[in-house]
Amino acid sequence: MKQTESGCTRGKIVRLLSTWLSYSVAILSLTGLSLDTQAQTIPCNYRNVITTNFSGAAIANGRTTTSNGGGTANTANVPDANLTNFGTITTANLTNSAGQISVGASTTFSAGSTAGYVVGNSNITAANLPSSITIYTYLAGTLQETSTTVSNLIEYTSLAGSGKRVFGFVTTLPFDEIAVRITRSSSSSTEIYYPFVQYPGLIPSATTTSASSATTADGAVDLTITGGRAPYTYLWSNGVTTQDLTNTLPGNYSVTVTDANGCTATLSVTVGIRTANCPVPGQNGFTRFSFTSAPTVTGQGVGRKAVYSNVATINNQAVDVIAEVLTYSGTADATYPRFDQVTNTISGARLARYAISGASTAPAGLTSTVKWSVVKTGTGTATVPAVPVVFNGSFTVGDIDNDLTTGSTTLESVVINKADLYSYKLSNPTNNTVSSFSA
Structure with missing residues (x-):
């Protein structure tokens, strides 16, 4: 028939x-x-x-x-x-x-x-x-x-x-x-x-443009159709019937596409929120933290805290960097875990350093968690609550084997909470990971 x-x-x-x-x-x-x-x-x-x-x-x-x-x-x-x-x-x-x-x-x-x-x-x-x-x-x-x-x-x-x-x-x-x-x-x-x-199967695909903020309707979805039989009609989950979405708030959207044969296909997309790229040295407005002065260290083991004072000025606000030991699986003493500085042998910059044990005494499987915070200078003390300073920037964490011992083969790792970051880059994926643990 x-x-x-x-x-x-x-x-x-x-x-x-x-x-x-x-x-x-x-x-x-x-x-x-x-x-x-x-x-x-x-x-x-x-x-x-x-x-x-x-x-x-x-x-x-x-x-x-x-x-x-x-x-x-x-x-x-x-x-x-x-x-x-x-x-x-x-x-x-x-x-x-x-x-x-x-x-x-x-x-x-x-x-x-x-x-x-x-x-x-x-x-x-x-x-x-x-x-x-x-x-x-x-x-x-x-x-x-x-x-x-x-x-x-x-x-x-x-x-x-x-x-x-x-x-x-x-x-x-x-x-x-x-x-x-x-x-x-x-x-x-x-x-x-x-x-x-x-006709070939009806296949919608899309590219999205993120909105500039959670409340700004300037996102977009550019929908492309392959296969099927033209013309096509569109029905988006927000009621829009055009092929593309413009002036769109962040969120999840779906579209049903119907072709001239009556075939349908669906696609779900997410319009995100744009985030600024991390600055790099030399960009306008880039401020390098300076750890020229030794930190003020208090406590021992879990709870040990280091305050690196007046390391930069961000948006006309002097800031401190505070590091605090949250977990430590070893036996703490007056020396370790330790906060101090180290000189970058390539750039000459002074960097903040956290060492969990001496090279010759580190037991296998030793772990520690440290929280780093950027706060308004003079806050975050025993008497003054910390006032965080929000900024777009990059924060580099390095794994320095055995305190820069030449020829060291000790394999350590740095685990960072991905939920706390806008973006990240791994220079050594073998020994460094970014986890997806809940913030």
């Missing part, structure tokens, strides 16, 4: 990665099995190339041909709107006797579409019919592709109704015409019902 635009039933829908829908049909190798009892499943992206679906569908006379005693009959039945009639291709008892019927659609189908024909009763044996069929595609009268059982011809059993067989192939070039040829060296007659196309 020919499937019309209004008569198309939905096929099996397979959801992939929760972002797009593809349409699946069962494929059977060309074995010539009887298909009379095969159940028919028509996916929504399937269309017969007949006048009901494509008003320009018509026989392409220049490529509807015969050779070596072959013949065609009732070819006008192939593209017409009658759902029950058919054309016929016959062959004779001559070498390579053949007949060919070609239908143009006056519509260009995209590469990746499946092109094929539905054929009916034939006195060619079921096993031999596939090897007798060749399918061609054309564009503006020029041959595009040829498909046979030797190359890429496929039998689509789930598209076949009772008493019919469906042959086609996935194209790699655009086309506007499909031809079928039966070639035999013996007498035969085969019913040709109609050509068909199956």
Whole structure:
């Protein structure tokens, strides 16, 4: 039975990665099995190339041909709107006797579409019919592709109704015409019902532009559609019906795309919040922390605190860096864990340093957690609560093996809480990790 635009039933829908829908049909190798009892499943992206679906569908006379005693009959039945009639291709008892019927659609189908024909009763044996069929595609009268059982011809059993067989192939070039040829060296007659196309699966994808703040509607989503059949309609979760979103608040959005075949696909996206890139030395406004003065250290073991005073001025505010030991698995003493400074041998800059043990006394598996804070100078003491200073900047943590001992092979690691960072970069992924532990 020919499937019309209004008569198309939905096929099996397979959801992939929760972002797009593809349409699946069962494929059977060309074995010539009887298909009379095969159940028919028509996916929504399937269309017969007949006048009901494509008003320009018509026989392409220049490529509807015969050779070596072959013949065609009732070819006008192939593209017409009658759902029950058919054309016929016959062959004779001559070498390579053949007949060919070609239908143009006056519509260009995209590469990746499946092109094929539905054929009916034939006195060619079921096993031999596939090897007798060749399918061609054309564009503006020029041959595009040829498909046979030797190359890429496929039998689509789930598209076949009772008493019919469906042959086609996935194209790699655009086309506007499909031809079928039966070639035999013996007498035969085969019913040709109609050509068909199956459009590529409808796939939406998107790129997003983050908003500048949590309350500023200046984010955007740029939606791109591949596959399916234009035109498309759109319905976003916020009620918008345009293809793209503009002037959008941060948040999660989803869109349902519907194509001209009635196929649908969904996509979910997130509009984030823009964050400033970390500054680098030499940028305007970059302030390097200076740890030229020794820290003031109090406490021992867990709770030991170091205050590096007046290390920088940020937005006209003098700031301190405070480091505090939160956990320590070793046995603390008056020396370790220790806060002090070290000189960068490349840049000459003075850096803050935390050492959890001496090189010769460090037990295996020794761990410690330190919290570093940037606060308003003079706060964060025993009598004055800390006043954090918010800034966009970079904070570098280095793993210095055995207090800079030359040739040291001790493998230590630095673990940083990713939730506390806007961005991060690992200079040695083998020995340093960024975790996703909750903040």
